[in-house]
Structures are given as C-alpha cells and as structure tokens.
Amino acid sequence: MLLIQRTDNGLWSLPGGGQEIGESVAGAAVREAQEETGVRVEVTGMVGVYSDPAHVIAYSDGQVRQQFSLCLRAVPLGGTLTPSDESSDARWVARDDLVTLDIHPSTLLRITHGYEERPEPYIG
Template identity: 60%
Template sequence: MARVDYFHDPNAPKANSLRPAVSVFVQDDAGRVLMIRRTDNDRYAIPGGQQEVGETLAQAAVREVQEETGVDVEVTELVGLYSNPAHVIAYDDGEVRQEFSICFRARLLGGKLRTSSESKEVHWVSRDQLNELNIHPSIRLRLEHGYENRAMPYFT
C-alpha cells in the first residue's frame, strides 16, 4: 500500500485514524544505525510499524525489526513518544493517520541483513552518511534523539 507523509503542510488531508506504532533505533558495534529503504514511499527510515493485537509495544518493536531487516534485537530504552498532529500519513485506501509512534532503542543480538516486502534495502549507515539519504523529517528527529542518548525520553 502506497503512502504519502505530510508534515506541517496546510494542504494535508485531515486525519481519520490514530494507531499505535513503533520505531526502533539500533546501532551496531561500529556505531552505525540500522536503516531500511521503504517500499511504500521510497524513503529511508529506521525499522518500525504498527502494534498488533495481543502484543506489547516492545514485542512489536522486536517483531518489526526482524520482519523488515532479518536482525534480532532486544529493546533496552525508550527514545521518545512522537504524536505530532501536524504529521499525517495518507494511504491509498483512504486512511489518513495521525502520527503516533513510540521509538525504542534496541541492542543488536544477531541475525543477517535481508530485505522484505516492506524494505527494498537494508543497511548499517554511519552518522555522516545520513545527509545523503532521503529521510522524512519525523525520522530525522528520531535519529537525532537516538544519537543524543538523552537522560529522559523525548515526547510531544
């Protein structure tokens, strides 16, 4: 399903849904961050997706990373809570979702990088390479907060 992100756009459609989602900031031993190139909007992002019925937020984070990248992780901390009503995501089925994402930090356990139906590329990316990638501002904010390693989680 295709999607279009609107961020502080006065012409954005009005949100008609709100669903819990997770995103995950994972670094390898070299300090590189795990990034995917999404199939639905062709942008780079940290792994993540919707929480499913019957799972905790942490379980959703672990599952999404595994599904999208082939990597196994353990959730260790909360990076932040992102609920900006000025960020809406329009899907081609008519759903327009207000951003509501919980971003976790996770520790790499193992696995082998691979793509999926949601990720056409999966890479470990150094911080200085991030500016070369097409990354939505909301994901750049999560990356910034992940690198800051704040004492307290960010929230909107």
C-alpha cells in the same frame, strides 16, 4: 544505525510498524525489526514519543490518520541483513553517512534524539 529503504516511498527510515493484538510494544519492535531487516534485536530503552499534529497520513484504503510513534532503542542480537516486502534495502549506516540518504525530517528528528541519549524520553 539500522535503517531500511521503504518500498512505498523510497525514503530511508527506522524499522517499525504496528502492534498486533496480544503483543507488547517491545515485542512489536522486535518482530518488526526482524521482519523488515532480518536482524534480531533486544529493546533497551525509549528514545521518545512523537505525535506531531501536522504529520497526517492518508492510506490507500481511504483512511486518514494523525501519526504517533514510539521510538525505542535496541541492540542487535544476530541475524542477517535481509530486505522484505516493506523494505527494498536494509543496512547499517554510520552517523556521518546519514546526510547522504533521503530521510523524512520526522525520522531524522528521532535519529538525532537517539544519538543525544537524553536522560528522559522526548515527548512531543
């Protein structure tokens, strides 16, 4: 599992971010993964759509939003692990080592669903 340690809160997380105008969802995932980790990826599927009404984010500019997330599955194509302004560390983490990292429960749910390889994406 490719994870980053976020610079804003220190938690371990999946690489990700917002979609830019003119960009597909898969294109955004590829770009964000490379920006935050240095690894080029190819999107191969969807794990799920996550929209917990209790997961509200307050941004530094005063905006408050309910988060939703599309979690995609990808395979690495190349590159070199390199942290970014948004990630103080980027690393490959074995499933058994996840318990040693500080990971938000919502991120851990996505990871768990990814390992389950469900026949249909999670929607919740």
